[in-house]
Amino acid sequence: MDLAALVFALTGAREDGCFVDAWSIAATEARRLTLGTKDARTGSPHAPLALSESLAARYKIVWSDGRISRGVLDRRQIEQDVAIALREARVTSYEDPDAKIVLGPAAFPDVAVFDAAVDEIAGGAVEPLAPRLAAIRARVAAHGFRTWSGSLQAARATARVLTSQGLDVETLGTSWSWHATFDGEIGAGISRRSPDDEASFLARLDRAIAVALALREDASKRPGGLVPVLFHPDVVEELFIAALLHNLDGAAVAHGTGAFRREQFDAREPVLREDLTLRHDPLVPLAAGAYRFTQEGLPARAVTYVVGGRLVSPLLDTKYARRLALTPTPSPSAMDTVFLEGPEPRSYEAAAAEAAGGALVLGVLGVHTQDFTSGDFSMSAPQTLALGDGGRFGGRLRATISGNLFAILRSPALRLVAFPGEHTPGILALCHLDPV
Amino acid sequence: MFLDTLISLDPVASALVERARVRGAYLIWRAQERTCARVLVRAGRVEDVATSVSSGHGIHVVDEHGGGALASRDDFHGEPALGLFDRALEAAGHAHRLGVPPAFLSGLAPERARLQPPGLEAYRRFDPSRAGKRLAELEAEIAARAPGLTTTLALSTDVDAWRVVRSDGGDVAWVMPRCVLRFSASSRGTERHTVGASVSGPSPDLLDDPAKVATFLARAEGAARLAAALPDAPSHPAGSYPLVIDYALAKGLAHEAFGHASEADGFRSSVLAKDGRFRSGDTVGAPHVSIVDEPVEGDHAWQPYSSSGVPRDRATIVDRGRLADALTDPWSAPMSGARLTGADRAESFRVAPLPRMSNIRIEIEGASPAQGAFEDYGPEEVRELLASSGVLARHPEVVYLSGYSGGQVNPTTGDFVFNCKAIYTLGAGKIRLHKPAIFSGSMFGALHAIREGYGPLLLDAIGTCGKWGQSVPSSGGSHYFLVLEPAPTVRLGGR
Numbered sequence: 001m002d003l004a005a006l007v008f009a010l011t012g013a014r015e016d017g018c019f020v021d022a023w024s025i026a027a028t029e030a031r032r033l034t035l036g037t038k039d040a041r042t043g044s045p046h047a048p049l050a051l052s053e054s055l056a057a058r059y060k061i062v063w064s065d066g067r068i069s070r071g072v073l074d075r076r077q078i079e080q081d082v083a084i085a086l087r088e089a090r091v092t093s094y095e096d097p098d099a100k101i102v103l104g105p106a107a108f109p110d111v112a113v114f115d116a117a118v119d120e121i122a123g124g125a126v127e128p129l130a131p132r133l134a135a136i137r138a139r140v141a142a143h144g145f146r147t148w149s150g151s152l153q154a155a156r157a158t159a160r161v162l163t164s165q166g167l168d169v170e171t172l173g174t175s176w177s178w179h180a181t182f183d184g185e186i187g188a189g190i191s192r193r194s195p196d197d198e199a200s201f202l203a204r205l206d207r208a209i210a211v212a213l214a215l216r217e218d219a220s221k222r223p224g225g226l227v228p229v230l231f232h233p234d235v236v237e238e239l240f241i242a243a244l245l246h247n248l249d250g251a252a253v254a255h256g257t258g259a260f261r262r263e264q265f266d267a268r269e270p271v272l273r274e275d276l277t278l279r280h281d282p283l284v285p286l287a288a289g290a291y292r293f294t295q296e297g298l299p300a301r302a303v304t305y306v307v308g309g310r311l312v313s314p315l316l317d318t319k320y321a322r323r324l325a326l327t328p329t330p331s332p333s334a335m336d337t338v339f340l341e342g343p344e345p346r347s348y349e350a351a352a353a354e355a356a357g358g359a360l361v362l363g364v365l366g367v368h369t370q371d372f373t374s375g376d377f378s379m380s381a382p383q384t385l386a387l388g389d390g391g392r393f394g395g396r397l398r399a400t401i402s403g404n405l406f407a408i409l410r411s412p413a414l415r416l417v418a419f420p421g422e423h424t425p426g427i428l429a430l431c432h433l434d435p436v
Numbered sequence: 437m438f439l440d441t442l443i444s445l446d447p448v449a450s451a452l453v454e455r456a457r458v459r460g461a462y463l464i465w466r467a468q469e470r471t472c473a474r475v476l477v478r479a480g481r482v483e484d485v486a487t488s489v490s491s492g493h494g495i496h497v498v499d500e501h502g503g504g505a506l507a508s509r510d511d512f513h514g515e516p517a518l519g520l521f522d523r524a525l526e527a528a529g530h531a532h533r534l535g536v537p538p539a540f541l542s543g544l545a546p547e548r549a550r551l552q553p554p555g556l557e558a559y560r561r562f563d564p565s566r567a568g569k570r571l572a573e574l575e576a577e578i579a580a581r582a583p584g585l586t587t588t589l590a591l592s593t594d595v596d597a598w599r600v601v602r603s604d605g606g607d608v609a610w611v612m613p614r615c616v617l618r619f620s621a622s623s624r625g626t627e628r629h630t631v632g633a634s635v636s637g638p639s640p641d642l643l644d645d646p647a648k649v650a651t652f653l654a655r656a657e658g659a660a661r662l663a664a665a666l667p668d669a670p671s672h673p674a675g676s677y678p679l680v681i682d683y684a685l686a687k688g689l690a691h692e693a694f695g696h697a698s699e700a701d702g703f704r705s706s707v708l709a710k711d712g713r714f715r716s717g718d719t720v721g722a723p724h725v726s727i728v729d730e731p732v733e734g735d736h737a738w739q740p741y742s743s744s745g746v747p748r749d750r751a752t753i754v755d756r757g758r759l760a761d762a763l764t765d766p767w768s769a770p771m772s773g774a775r776l777t778g779a780d781r782a783e784s785f786r787v788a789p790l791p792r793m794s795n796i797r798i799e800i801e802g803a804s805p806a807q808g809a810f811e812d813y814g815p816e817e818v819r820e821l822l823a824s825s826g827v828l829a830r831h832p833e834v835v836y837l838s839g840y841s842g843g844q845v846n847p848t849t850g851d852f853v854f855n856c857k858a859i860y861t862l863g864a865g866k867i868r869l870h871k872p873a874i875f876s877g878s879m880f881g882a883l884h885a886i887r888e889g890y891g892p893l894l895l896d897a898i899g900t901c902g903k904w905g906q907s908v909p910s911s912g913g914s915h916y917f918l919v920l921e922p923a924p925t926v927r928l929g930g931r
Contacts, residue, residue, distance in 0.1 A: 043535075046788055049531055056490075069485075077489055096483070126533065130535075147705045373629060373630040374627060374630075374666070376629075376872075378871075382851045400674055400874055401929075402671065
């Protein structure tokens with residue numbers, strides 16, 4: 001990755017009588033291959049075999065008068081138009097004393113983030129994709145699904161952070177992901193740094209198909225009310241963990257736009273049930289969320305956000321760490337390095353049996369319309385299965401669910417549930433469910 | 437001005453077209469240059485100014501056997517572009533090994549045009565420092581009207597320039613300017629709620645446009661007062677009710693419930709199609725209800741040409757209760773049985789365009805008048821409107837859903853959801869505020885349930901559509917208010 005022209009221009013820049021006092025660059029050069037399937041047509045014009053090459057650099061400049069410039073440059077600016085880009089950066093500069101920090105060299109941990117097989121696919125070798133497609137198509141045919149959609153994706157990316165303080169760190173990583181959705185209803189997928197093995201791939205696919213088949217039968221009519229609801233790990237990530245991370249964001253804490261206040265961190269009063277922990281570990285080998293350093297050049301390390309139900313640390317970049325007088329933290333980039341933990345999770349079978357008379361919520365519509373600040377939720381849950389005696393599937397319920405996320409996470413009735421093949425636990429809790 | 441770079445790429449375009457001719461391939465070449473900026477103000481100070489530039493080109497090729505592939509790169513150099521073409525064509529040749537069915541494109545009229553809307557020079561004059569000061573002034577004014585809240589204001593500017601060249605001679609280039617002024621307010625108590633408001637326009641001068649600023653202040657004040665009141669509001673019971681929705685929610689209904697299902701790339705599974713063919717002529721709603729999608733000049737989601745270089749047409753998706761037009765692109769139109777409406781849009785040069793909406797609206801034949809501006813209508817005024825037109829005589833209590841905060845649909849099943857910012861129950865002599873709740877149902881039930889409309893068309897409800905992982909601006913609206921009769925398949929969530 002050649003950033004010499006950009007670095008040279010930064011060190012010599014003079015604008016408005018000011019020079020560059022400090023700077024940092026976080027650049028990524030990537031190559032990616034994607035193959036989509038839309039409405040059972042693989043590689044159709046709407047989901048074609050796609051190859052892309054990109055180079056982009058996120059920058060921060062601290063000018064000699066203390067003003068800050070931030071932005072993203074593309075390849076053309078980096079390689080050809082850097083002088084113009086810096087002139088425009090100066091025009092957009094602003095006062096922000098808390099944003100002046102530029103990091104220097106540090107010891108960076110090692111974590112596996114590269115896989116040679118993914119690298120080959122990202123370079124254009126499509127053959128390894130064929131058996132995966134064949135397995136999906138065979139199951140679609142065998143089970144009589146009307147349609148399916150999905151994608152397979154491989155990428156390689158070099159990430160580099162350079163700063164005026166002498167930091168220069170680089171890493172080469174890969175990413176692999178696939179997902180498949182059956183009849184537009186329910187699907188499966190995974191993102192990692194390396195491909196999942198064939199057995200895991202097929203097992204994940206078959207679990208999704210089992211619930212897709214169960215959704216074909218309608219449940220008998222039942223009244224609404226407060227019932228045991230087993231939230232699938234996908235819903236836990238999308239709703240519960242996403243809401244927690246949203247409110248833990250340092251900017252939200254500093255500005256009072258989130259649910260948590262600065263004084264609640266390291267306070268004795270719990271905000272969640274006292275046996276719940278939320279932490280992040282970017283050093284899990286080959287996890288999608290694994291990395292060695294942040295875009296600011298902060299070394300990756302494990303961070304605990306909530307322990308014993310009490311707030312420990314927000315998610316903090318250097319600006320908001322300084323603003324809140326706390327230590328900066330690495331932030332999660334994928335859910336497989338985020339851990340929601342508590343008492344020993346129940347097995348799926350035991351939890352489903354305990355939820356008899358309630359429901360298994362596999363997917364929800366409208367998460368992005370919820371107000372995560374209040375924690376109130378009201379959503380449609382069209383992919384919901386009634387749970388009968390012993391936890392057996394009792395047919396499909398089209399339902400709405402409502403409640404408050406924080407109330408559920410404080411509830412004595414809450415149970416964590418281990419779902420086969422899933423990193424994140426499911427949640428069993430009492431929740432208001434109204435069948436349509 | 438903003439097309440200069442893309443127009444200067446004639447040599448690259450010509451070289452690619454020539455290579456396609458020599459290799460017997462069909463080419464759609466898309467070049468894009470997009471410049472964005474955002475100024476964010478909190479508590480009277482500028483917290484962030486961020487800029488980004490994204491430019492590059494995508495080469496979509498179809499080889500002589502109908503194999504297709506897309507390759508993209510973020511520069512405009514000639515040699516790498518030709519190398520990229522060769523990689524794309526090679527990948528297209530591999531397509532059959534992966535079971536990719538052949539797809540050909542032909543018969544498109546080779547449109548040639550350049551389109552830059554007026555007023556673009558305002559982007560060259562745009563001064564983020566001045567914008568920051570102006571945002572702080574507006575924040576102070578809102579705080580004076582509705583004190584005691586934590587507020588955020590942001591101005592986003594976006595100039596999105598495209599050129600699409602096809603090997604059949606088509607060559608169009610256009611610029612889409614967009615600005616959005618956003619506000620959000622969070623209550624400060626133990627239980628916090630956040631409510632937002634926005635206005636949009638094609639120029640950053642909207643900060644100095646008295647009419648836009650007045651609308652913005654009125655909407656922001658309403659959002660702030662709502663954020664302060666919601667923590668004490670109860671939840672509304674779930675169920676089916678007589679409903680009033682405002683024009684922004686009507687946009688959500690049109691977009692989520694009908695727009696997506698009329699996009700022809702999904703006709704193998706859409707409830708508005710059978711065996712891949714659009715169910716044109718089928719009755720899907722009440723005979724006084726129409727749904728129209730079209731690019732509106734100066735609008736947030738305006739796009740005059742499709743990402744295949746075809747002029748975008750007005751599409752009357754529902755014409756007085758019957759399905760009429762689908763949202764089609766050159767790939768999907770022939771198979772769908774619907775006419776080509778040039779509806780394909782792409783988030784960036786890196787991705788394949790998809791048929792999708794621009795500005796979508798619900799029109800009611802014989803809508804009743806509503807005087808004044810939409811912002812003049814609080815819940816009391818809405819109740820008066822309903823009372824004077826006899827709705828409250830028909831239903832002693834009506835549930836009024838106010839403000840749109842996003843939605844989602846499953847086009848395969850026709851299930852849609854969207855959320856509001858507040859719920860009011862309107863009855864004789866009483867108005868009660870409730871927390872927001874999901875509004876969900878089946879598209880057919882919803883469209884049949886629409887009974888009345890009030891006020892002129894207002895089409896400035898904006899959003900971002902995230903279909904297939906691609907974010908593009910969306911917009912639309914309806915009359916100020918629509919009344920929906922209770923229907924078992926259209927429900928309000930809640931407790």
